[in-house]
Amino acid sequence: MGRNSHSVDSSYSKNETNSQQELNNLERKSISGITYLVVAICWFCMLAEGFDLAIYGAVLPTLMEYPAWSLSAAQAGSIGSYALIGMLIGAVCVGTLTDIFGRKKILVFSLTLFSIMMALSAMAPSPEMFGLYRFIGGIGCGGIIPTVSALTIEYSPIKRRSMMYAIMYTGYALGGVFSALVAMFFMGEYGWRLMFWVGAVPILVVPFILKYLPESLDFLVAKNRYTEAERIANRYNISIESIKENQPSNKGQKGKSKPNTVATLFSKQNIRATLFFWATFFMGLFMIYGLTTWLPKMMREAGYPLGSSLGLLLMLNLSAAAGALLAGVAADRWGSKKVISISYFLAGISIALLSLKSSMLIVYSLVGIAGFGTIGTTLILNAYISKYFDAENRATALGWALGFGRIGAILGPILVGLFMSWKFDLVMNFYVFAFAGIIASLSVLFIPKNNYGKI
Incomplete structure (x- = not known):
């Protein structure tokens, strides 16, 4: 009886190991539904960022002709650099914070921040306030790229990471195209402020992101938050062991x-x-x-x-x-x-x-x-x-x-x-x-x- 029981246990253990190996192989080669969900959300965030970064070049000629502000070329050039300076700060600070507090929270914060700044830019009463809003919005933009990059890489099959990342990042380029098209068809009739109101729309998607975007499993495992990681892994049928295998820094630590x-x-x-x-x-x-x-x-x-x-x-x-x-x-x-x-x-x-x-x-x-x-x-x-x-x-x-x-x-x-x-x-x-x-x-x-x- 004991021998049979031992045989059954061995057989079960062997089958479980085989199943685990099959699941790991599947994760390495195939693209699951959760990968598409995460990449789609990250793609949308990059679309919003691409729109935000291209918007100033699209509105600049009209903005310099705006009689209420009478911007000089030097002033216009300075304002254009404010968002880039904000992005520098955002990329360094927010990129570091996402490795401390998690990808999801920082992504939501960054998307919310630059969406609010887009709305305030649309209502800016002076070039000085407009430049300030662009600077603060740049901080949010700077935090988007490191966060969506980490999420896309971590939820993509190992053998398909560059491809999935490239798909996600097309949002950046297409955001620039979208900005140009909006300017071409609507700015002449509705003015430059409309462009920034359109740029504020992503804030409406934040509740969806909060509900459906999972936290990074790699981040949770690296932080030894296994209970949360297992809950997400079970929900999406992902192997935690395959995540641990690709955490070499944890070995012997x-x-x-x-x-x-x-x-x-x-x-x-x-x-x-x-x-x-x-x-x-x-x-x-x-x-x-x-x-x-x-x-x-x-x-x-x-x-x-x-x-x-x-x-x-x-x-x-x-x-x-x-x-x-x-x-x-x-x-x-x-x-x-x-x-x-x-x-x-x-x-x-x-x-x-x-x-x-x-x-x-x-x-x-x-x-x-x-x-x-x-x-x-x-x-x-x-x-x-x-x-x-x-x-x-x-x-x-x-x-x-x-x-x-x-x-x-x-x-x-x-x-x-x-x-x-x-x-x-x-x-x-x-x-x-x-x-x-x-x-x-x-x-x-x-x-x-x-x-x-x-x-």
């Missing part, structure tokens, strides 16, 4: 105090990766914000009849959205580092070639490559760093890298503006962005394999 999440970025094993990620983000965001600010003017100065800046905005963002999806699939197959390096290199070459007089077909093709290689590639870079670091400091790593990158985002428009005011040869403006692309292409190659040896 029982009874030991865990280091500060920021300090771990500068530990002996991470400092090289941290510095080269920062360099790559700096150059990547330098290109993105410098190009989106000055490329239309640069091309007109070069004699290109490109048309309106709205057409350029659509070309850049549509190519970025489509290119990010292709790059995400390629990154899952051939590795993020190779895809990012090649894409930044192609972007640098295409921007340099824009300095040469060409047919409009070639011009639009080069602009499309530039959009993919700058905006689209930086999206994959976000996924790369999110996969690279452990769950305990994943959002912190991305937040600080984006924060440092925002310095490049701020310097890009300023530097080219100085070049133009100093009457430098126009070719220099194209070459400075091309040079940034080449440096980004090289710096990402110096990022070592992570602790897992997988990336």
